[in-house]
Amino acid sequence: MNARLQIGILALQGAVEPHARLLGRIGASPVYVRKPEQLSGLAGIILPGGESTAMIHLLKLNRLWEPLREFVQTRPVLGVCAGAILLARKVTHPEQESLGAIDIEIARNAYGRQVDSFTAELKPGVAWEGTPIEGVFIRAPRIQKVGAGVDVLFEHKGEPVLVAQGRCLAGTFHPELTDSIAVHHYFITQCEAATPWTTASPNTSASLSVN
Amino acid sequence: MSEMKLKTGLAEMLKGGVIMDVVNREQALIAERSGAVAVMALERVPADIRKEGGVARMANAEIIQEIMDAVSIPVMAKARIGHFVEAQILEALGVDYIDESEVLTPADDRYHIDKFQYSVPFVCGARNLGEALRRIGEGAAMIRTKGEAGSGNIVEAVRHLREIKAQMRRLTTLGPEELMNESKELGAPLPLVKLVAQSGKLPVPNFAAGGVASPADAALCMQLGAEAVFVGSGIFKSENPEKLAHAVVEATANFQDPQILARCSRGLGVAMRGLDITKLRPEERLQERGW
Numbered sequence: 001m002n003a004r005l006q007i008g009i010l011a012l013q014g015a016v017e018p019h020a021r022l023l024g025r026i027g028a029s030p031v032y033v034r035k036p037e038q039l040s041g042l043a044g045i046i047l048p049g050g051e052s053t054a055m056i057h058l059l060k061l062n063r064l065w066e067p068l069r070e071f072v073q074t075r076p077v078l079g080v081c082a083g084a085i086l087l088a089r090k091v092t093h094p095e096q097e098s099l100g101a102i103d104i105e106i107a108r109n110a111y112g113r114q115v116d117s118f119t120a121e122l123k124p125g126v127a128w129e130g131t132p133i134e135g136v137f138i139r140a141p142r143i144q145k146v147g148a149g150v151d152v153l154f155e156h157k158g159e160p161v162l163v164a165q166g167r168c169l170a171g172t173f174h175p176e177l178t179d180s181i182a183v184h185h186y187f188i189t190q191c192e193a194a195t196p197w198t199t200a201s202p203n204t205s206a207s208l209s210v211n
Numbered sequence: 212m213s214e215m216k217l218k219t220g221l222a223e224m225l226k227g228g229v230i231m232d233v234v235n236r237e238q239a240l241i242a243e244r245s246g247a248v249a250v251m252a253l254e255r256v257p258a259d260i261r262k263e264g265g266v267a268r269m270a271n272a273e274i275i276q277e278i279m280d281a282v283s284i285p286v287m288a289k290a291r292i293g294h295f296v297e298a299q300i301l302e303a304l305g306v307d308y309i310d311e312s313e314v315l316t317p318a319d320d321r322y323h324i325d326k327f328q329y330s331v332p333f334v335c336g337a338r339n340l341g342e343a344l345r346r347i348g349e350g351a352a353m354i355r356t357k358g359e360a361g362s363g364n365i366v367e368a369v370r371h372l373r374e375i376k377a378q379m380r381r382l383t384t385l386g387p388e389e390l391m392n393e394s395k396e397l398g399a400p401l402p403l404v405k406l407v408a409q410s411g412k413l414p415v416p417n418f419a420a421g422g423v424a425s426p427a428d429a430a431l432c433m434q435l436g437a438e439a440v441f442v443g444s445g446i447f448k449s450e451n452p453e454k455l456a457h458a459v460v461e462a463t464a465n466f467q468d469p470q471i472l473a474r475c476s477r478g479l480g481v482a483m484r485g486l487d488i489t490k491l492r493p494e495e496r497l498q499e500r501g502w
Contacts, residue, residue: 012464013248015223034465049224050248051284057246058464082224094283108283114307115330117217138220139285139307177220 005191008033008042010068012058014050014082018176022184028191036067044076044167044191047083049138049174052108055082056097072101076167076194078187084170085141092144102168103147104160110142122161122173125152133180135161135173143172153186167194218332218352221285221307222416225249225439229429229460230418232256232443235274236281238452245456249285249307251441252278257314257361257497258444258483267315269297275304287334292501293319295328302331308353310334311346313500314360314443321502326350336420338371338498340378344399344407347415354413356437357498358421361444363485365428367498368421372435375417382408421498424449424483426462426475433466450480 009019011032020030023046033039045068047055059065071077072087079087079101085108089100093107111118122135135156143160146152154162154171162171162183167190175183228248233239234256242250254270255263269290279286285307290297292311297318301309311324313336326333327350336357337343343354356375358368378397382404385393390408394401406414419437423429424445432440440463442456449455458475465471493499 011227013227015220015226017226018223034468050226051224051228053243053284054228054246054248054460057460061246061461062465113279113305114217114221114285114332115302115305117221119217136216136220138217138224174220177216177223 005029005043005188005195006031006041007188007191008039008045010045010047010055010083012062012064013054014048015174015176016048019046019048019080019184022176022181023188026181026185026188028188033064035062036064039067039071042071042075043195044078044187045071046187047077047079047086048176049081049083052082052085052091053096055086069099069101072099072168076169076187076190077101078169078171078183080171080174080176081138081140084143084172087168087170089147102163102165102170103150104143104163104170105145106141106143106170106172108141109139110144111137111140114139120156122154122156125155125160125162127151127164128153130182133175133182134178136177137173140172143170214330215352219415221332222334222353222418225285225418226416227464228439229456229463230287230439230441231446231456232441233278233447234270236277238447239278239282239286241453242446242456243282243284245453246460247284247456248439249287250278250282251287251289251310251443252306253289253314256444256447258363258448259361260314261361261495261497267291269294269301269315272300272304275301275306279305289315290324291315292317293322293324295324298324298329298333302329306331308332308334311351312336313357313497317500323349323502326352334418336498336501337375339374340382340407341397341399342501343375343413343417344397344403347403347413348400351415353416353418355418355420355441357501358419358423359486359488359491360421360497362422362488362491363424363445363448363483364488365422365424365431366488368419368423368432369435371421371498372419372432372437375413376436379407379411379413383411423459424485425455425479426458426472429459429463430466430472433463439463445483448483450482455479455482
């Protein structure tokens with residue numbers, strides 16, 4: 001694992017630190033992203049759990065919305081819970097805007113309120129080579145439609161809960177609140193594959209222009 | 212233990228955010244629009260409870276329901292200290308977090324609620340480490356400083372944040388043979404004292420509350436180590452609540468950036484007037500409630 005792989009975590013609001021801890025465990029360097037210029041040189045980015053309405057509000061205040069939209073079109077991204085809502089093509093319950101990086105339709109808080117939050121053992125989908133993992137669902141959204149190019153990595157009761165379209169990953173549960181590094185490990189592998197300069201200096205011409 | 216993971220998990224999701232006191236649907240919508248991560252439904256904001264006196268109870272069920280129907284963000288509500296039936300009712304209503312709060316009139320002068328009995332998580336106020344660990348020992352999944360609610364004065368929240376931090380730091384310097392006595396002195400469960408001595412932090416998220424009235428107050432709490440901020444009377448007792456709500460959210464997210472703090476401190480109108488804590492009579496100090 002390349003210790004110099006710089007992985008951003010959107011740090012405007014939400015469960016940021018648990019992702020940083022997991023990234024540290026698998027040998028990547030977490031970079032907290034609050035401003036557009038902090039996207040430059042990142043091998044990928046994690047959009048953490050939190051409140052999606054607050055995140056959208058803050059992304060716009062900090063002029064990150066458009067730069068982030070451009071970033072997730074071309075670079076690896078892992079969106080968890082609120083992060084998955086940000087990445088979806090369409091959001092319902094209620095409808096709200098999103099970055100449209102992955103061809104899924106997602107409904108917010110779709111299992112109910114906090115008293116309906118739960119943990120469950122998740123079954124690997126057809127596109128996952130590995131064992132079941134624990135899923136922590138907190139006021140979680142539900143993926144209600146997936147496009148043709150979207151693979152299911154994990155499912156719960158027959159519904160997709162972690163999906164991938166190319167380098168874009170969206171999950172409705174919180175791997176960062178468990179001891180499992182499986183999801184983050186998979187994501188880092190995607191980041192490495194998509195980052196030809198990982199063994200060279202990270203700040204080369206390949207970094208994005210985000211002005 | 213997976214239950215505790217779900218309870219503290221929701222608090223994790225609220226980190227870096229602002230939780231706003233609201234008394235009706237309109238205020239809840241303003242809070243959501245302004246980027247609040249949650250709202251706290253209550254009958255009267257602390258400043259009004261202070262002014263009007265009388266017994267302060269859990270909010271009306273209709274108001275809570277109306278607020279839950281109006282917004283998509285989590286809705287918290289306050290129960291009186293020790294009033295386990297108010298807590299049962301709030302759980303039945305489906306609120307997302309219960310604040311067993313010193314802002315309401317205590318229902319029990321000796322005991323707090325046994326919070327392990329509920330699937331809904333609880334937040335409780337604390338002024339010092341012993342109080343925080345007693346509440347966690349009773350099942351609280353989030354701690355907030357008490358500060359002095361409804362005062363518009365940040366000095367008590369600062370005192371409580373600093374006190375808890377200093378006491379935790381001290382624990383990390385003690386030898387194992389000193390912890391039992393420390394547990395006795397703090398009035399806190401030994402297993403939790405050992406946990407803090409090892410990790411240097413609380414085993415649940417630690418937010419700030421009580422007296423936040425400006426973007427600078429919110430950022431001050433965050434720089435002092437709070438992980439999120441509750442704003443009670445400060446917002447809806449100010450001249451321009453919506454503008455102030457926006458500014459407090461922006462300041463909390465960007466608490467380390469003085470340029471942004473300067474920008475969002477402009478044009479906010481008149482803040483809530485606020486009280487001199489030293490002029491309060493002992494029975495007017497809400498932070499003294501809780502055991």
